[in-house]
Amino acid sequence: MSDLQTKKPQWWKSKDVKITAGLWVVFSALIAIIGGEVNARPMGEAASETMANTIHIMKLFTWVSAPVAGLVAAIAVKALMQKMHFGDNPPPEADHQISDSPKATAVWVIVSALLCLFALIFGMVILQKDNNTLLDVHATDIKVTGQQWAWNFDYSDNGNFQSEDLYLPVNKPVHFHVTSLDVVHSFWIVQMGIKVDANPGYLTETAVTPTKIGIYDLRCAELCGLLHAYMQKKVHVVSQQDYNNWVTSHGGTI
Amino acid sequence: MTTVMNHKSPTASHRPIMERLNVVTAVVLGVAGAVISYYLAQKFLPQNTEGSVMKTRHDQVVLIGMIGWFIGFMTGIGALVGPFRWLMGKDLSHDENMYLAGKDAGIARYFRYTTDHKVVGIQYLVITMVIFGLGGILAMLIRTNLGNPEGGWLHPQAYNAVVGIHGIVMIVGTIIMITGPFGNFIMPIMIGARDMAFPRLNALSFWLIVAAIAPILSSFFLGGITTGWSAYNPLASQAPAGMDGYIMFICIFAISTMVAGANITTTVVRMRAKGMTWTRTPIFIYGTVASVALALPAFPVFFLSQIMSGMDRALGTTFYDTRGGGSGWLYENLFWLMGHPEVYVILIPAVAALMEMAPVFTRRPLFSFKIAVMGIAGICGLSILVWAHHMYMTGWAPLLNAPFMLTTELISIPTGMLFLVLVGTVWRGRLWMTVPTASIFALLLNFMIGGITGIYLSDVPADAALHGSMFVTAHFHYTLMGAGLTGAIAALIFWFPKMTGRMIDKQLSWISFWMVQIGFNVAFMGMFMVGLAGQPRRVEAYAELFTRGNQITTGAAFVIMAGMLVLLWAVIYSWRHGQKAPMNPWQSKTLEWSVPNPVPLENFETLPTVTSDPYGYGKAQS
Amino acid sequence: MSTQVNTHHEHPDVVGSRNKLGVVLILVADIAFALSVLFVYFYLKQQDVGGMWLPRATESQAATVPANAMGAWYLTLLAGLGLLVNNYGLRGARTKNPTQINLGLGAGALISIVLFVYQIIQMRQVEFTVTWGAYASCYFLITGLSALHFFITAFIGIGNWNRGRLGLYSSDFWHIDIANVWWIWMVVSSLLGAFALSNP
Known part of the structure; x- marks a missing residue:
């Protein structure tokens, strides 16, 4: 994780990072496409604009969260691809001692805050549209x-x-x-x-x-x-x- | 009382009252209390007047009977000994305290008002498993009934009752599943203390839960809890007398969480070992404290909502009855003021337990301890500001929907921090593959699905389509079961050697893990599908269109059940015949592994001094 | 099981501060409870569903007239007095003056009993019953909670007085200190109750 962020020379050339990045792209795309479909399909055909908006917003939320979910999945799968240790006694301790990476955490928090803000604004816009119908005097x-x-x-x-x-x-x-x-x-x-x-x-x-x-x-x-x-x-x-x-x-x- | 007691050869005739009390006297006195108060209430309470709108007498009688049970049981178990002796000015002597701690009492101490935190921990573990067993059976009844679209396998009334009892029993089970067994058994040793801050309150918190079980079980015979676990009024005021069992159950349970919360928090704040600064305190401790401290202000609100519900039923007040100026929205507000923090009460310790295990099984330090603490604190802080997202569709305050959308979506930031800590820890670690390790990955998957579906639900327009549907049911099962229970089972396997002195059977626990996780994901994916397609929650029959999804869920639910039975067998078998565990089978660096098996009565010969954080893996080589 | 000797007899101050924290935490729960009661009161008042906060007169029952809130203010004053005498007893314990301990704690016990009885009398004197609409329901909720509080106060007060009388507070007296915290909360909670009942 921290290797992703610290400015060690050519950290991005590390094999682990490359594999993880590749997995990230693949997983994000898969989650976005499959997730969006899985949500939209059962909801059927919309019988109103409200419903059409809802289906749309759910797809959008799926796409927005796909990179985050994809990254977690990529790191998890990469960890599982590492040589594992089975048995009753512990393996030797890891050869590195990274216990923090301020940059990685900062990036993570900022990105999640931005995604959150995006979801919020988008939700508000749709909500406003729905509320406008309530005010229609010809209804x-x-x-x-x-x-x-x-x-x-x-x-x-x-x-x-x-x-x-x-x-x-x-x-x-x-x-x-x-x-x-x-x-x-x-x-x-x-x-x-x-x-x-x-x-x-x-x-x-x-x-x-x-x-x-x-x-x-x-x-x-x-x-x-x-x-x-x-x-x-x-x-x-x-x-x-x-x-x-x-x-x-x-x-x-x- | 003041004579020195001789524990080696207690002669029956000279034993003081305090030593005669145990679960048997408790049940006897409880039943006697219930019968006597029921009889007296029947005899002396005025009849319902002719033509009165409120038919309150039956509820009065039932509630008085249950209060009689409660008082009798608590007296019989010995909960009143302490307060009474304090009032009399005859404080318990050292010998008496040792007696209460279960010194040299063998197996009998598990059936008494024992104050030793390890005994309480084991008691909690057993009662949690009993509760899950009960809730699980009910879940299977629900799923069987939903196996075909017409339902009808259970009578609709019985179905509603089963849904309600399943819900509340499972909620209570998940609330205590980590802070109960592990918060009591492991936590004090982990911080290097000899016992909890208030050992007698510790016993009290456990026995209150036992006392609360009778009302909830009796509700089966009083018409059931036909309202779902949320017991919305005014539906609850219509419900049969089983509802009184629910009310009594919640009230007693709320006292138990309050007592446990004050106790655990005080223990952690005041009794950590010398040198265990806040940055050296294990993350599991943070999770436990956050959970119980969050419950402290949250549960009294629930308590109050149920007292008012009981008053509406038994005394004819009109808190929730619109004909008398009451409001159903009032109930919903109070309920969710507790209801949302409660979700994190369940979730945080589960995630924290897995965070505690992650460094052990990756043999590297916990990634970004500070972010983990911030995440937990952030979730706690925000969780009390989000309750109304359960009420977007109630129409109580449409203008507040947008602010609550904001607070709800903000919660994804601290939640994301917890993810970061876990993926950061497994990144490039050398995995020691055990069931707890696999559980970390299972949690990442399940919690991710639970979290993203939560984002849909936090959005008001999407909630208009999804609220009250099976989608919501699947969503919270992903968080509470997929994330919460997965963490709890991992914690059980991880701490099993310390709690029982034996290793849990490896093969059986792996089989159980895969059955439960696969069954779980298939079952609740099916549920998501039918929810999206528009199947409401808590229905006993449904349109043809939902058949396939429901049958998938039902089929997979039986796989979960089988997996849980395997786990149960693994626990029982290993507890009795498992391989003897070494002192520190996982080579962990937290304090609870530095005491021998079985853990001595006061844990530490000399209290330990802490000089570093417990995650110093891999540092030797650097 | 080892035959460990009890080598860790803790200093009373440590035990005292631990107990104090425990009581404060339990108070957090009680405060949450009391604030929720206030929320109930003001929410129902503001909603006034169907005009039934204070129902008008009908054929079968008179109009609901709110109870006089002065009673609640008297209770608050009395609770303040209780706090003062408990403080007096506490200072007596600090200066190791047994008479002052007995006097302070005895008066505290007496006041707590008076508080409880007076609250019950007030509840019996109102001219509506519990079924008379939302205000009546809330009135009995607030006064009921207050009566429960005073009952607990009486338990603590009598226990403390008895223990003081037996000389248990001659060296360590953190019990009185904690009772002081409880008395402060009694004053505040009666104040909250009186405030609510003054705004029917």
Whole structure:
């Protein structure tokens, strides 16, 4: 480690360092590519910009942390490639006594601080984008009420009718006002990447703009008792026309 | 009491009360206390009034019964002898203290209120293994139920109860798994002390945990803990009387951690050997102290949250009931104020233990001791400022999400320092390949995965997709089990020769290591996948889409179980028939290896003087 | 097991300073607990969920009127007095004056009992019960903790008085010194409680 950093003549020409550097490059690339895919693949196709951003940010975080993870892996693997000693008695003590390397530690701390800062700033930017949807005055307001173990929806912008089904018009921002009648539930539309707890006595909010017509999953993400596992629903994202039809068929107004 | 006691031939008729107390009298008095107080409560407590909203009587009766057990048990084990004698002004004499330390008592001292730190250490080791055994069985029940998407192998209520008890039992097990056995047995010898600062508090901290086990076990028969280990209110106020067992368990356990924390910290601060300056103190000591000192301010908050939960249930207060001005967010805040430091309470000693072993098995000094200390201190300091990242999605204070994102991501800096120390130490060292050595690499892998997935979760938008899903479950298993438990098992194998006087079976421990590590990584990778795909936590049935991931996890979980059973067998077998260990089998330079096996009652004939740090490997040649 | 003789009889000052640190550390836990209680109080007050911090009158129950906080301030004063007499006893121990030890510690024990009893009386006098909303819950939490504190103080006070009476503090008296730390915390914690109850 310290050999990497101290300015001994030509430390970089040492064989150990070269091998480690090679491994580092290989591991970083592998972790970035595989890690990014492993995360993105199961998350499926995004049904909103929020979710698309989330998938993107997770890939990005993977890429950013890949060099760090790659370096740790490279050093670990290099150590394991060294001649090992088995047996009941210890091998002779190491022929060097490096117990510190201020430069290596300084580089390490600064780099990790920078990566951390990057992650933070990037997260904030996305967070800000998500929050902006909340402020959209044209959004459709829907009141969501959780109770053991069902969801109810009040379409307050569409004549205030109630429904047990969630229909959303595509490409139109929706503003959910979420509460609960009994215990804490959590309102989670999986493919849209939004979630907020439903608390008794409080109103919480979240917002999203669905971007794809289709049927998605609404699940409860907070243990809420006996039938928590079954407290789920389908979310129907439909065209504006279909949405209007659906609303009028339920006695609502456009 | 004041007569000089003759330990060589104690005649039963003349033994003072103090010497008659042991685990049997404790259980007898505990059961008697429980039965009597239960009976009295049933008889004299007023009935629920007609039409009252709060049906509190049953909870009152159950809680009073449990308090009766607690008081009876602690009296029966002899915890009150010390305070009582202090009050009377008859302090324990030297002979009595020696009796309490278990002098010449043989095997019986493990079943008494014994103050010798080595006895307490062994007691902790056994109880930790019992707790892990219990939690492990429950884990297998969970995984079996999740083997097919319909669930239904367990009744949903039973499933929830199993999840809750698995959670809390494992959390408690991992909290004590290093500071309990090794913090008590090894730590005082490592710093060159004859015993802990407060030997009687040491015994107290252990027996409190034993006393706490009855309430948690009784919850099985009282409807279980159906709320998950976090016991969120108001769900907890709905839960059956098993919840009272949880409340009682946490309260007693919180007292135990407080007592242990004050004791261990004082011991390290005041009783290090002559010449053991802070820079010469082994890193494991730092880890242990950081862990227990962090628990000191953290656990009382948990304690309070459960007292209020109990008051809501039994007295009809409305701390968490919104109908009476209470707030569920209050509970969540209090819970996570403890909950996040607690994660580091578990993790730090595990990492520190591996740091302690790294120089021994690479035969070179610990890389950058100062950075290791800074990393530990940094984690401790930041950990009390990050609790609300568990609450991003609760909506309690959306404006605070960004600051908590900052503090949470900052924690990756000191955590990175711990990585640096470990990779710096293995770099170009000549590895002596043992299970602890391999555990260092396992920890690097698991902790890296746990850490990076933690970065995703620290980010608010990503957390919106992942919070409350199996992804979170897999993430914290990577940190607590993949990193924490790996370190604890390595510590067990490393210090086994000193604690039992025998070497642990090499072959069996290697088999166990590979089974557990491979099983673990496969199992929780599967769990990550289903979490990313959107499977919520704590569900007893799930959509078809998650079937494959869950079946992978379940299959691999059985491999973990088999590996753990191999380890258990290795421990039991080696403890009884293992090869006798030399005084210093690993040729380590810390003090605990300078005392003979078995370690004498007061550890050192003459107290040692320390002249250098314990990592002076390879220096002779330079 | 070797037949080691006890060659390491430690100096009372060493034992005393060790015990003091231990007590301070346990106090850290207790302080965390007390501060959390304050957090609970002010959080619920600030949230005032459903206007139920101090519920208005209903058909079945009168409006909740906050308890008079003067009682809590009297307790604080009394605890301050307890600290003073314990200090007096401590100085007596330093100057090896047995009468002063007995007087100081005896008065300390007495005051701690009075504190406990007075706190219980206050709890019984309020005109609401524990089920009357968030303020009522918090009131009993704070006063309950305070009563527990005074109970422990009484235990310490009586024990110290008894030990002083038996002459155990003639040479080493770190017990009184530590009791002083505890008394300081009693003053501070009652002060915190009184402060909270003055802001219903």
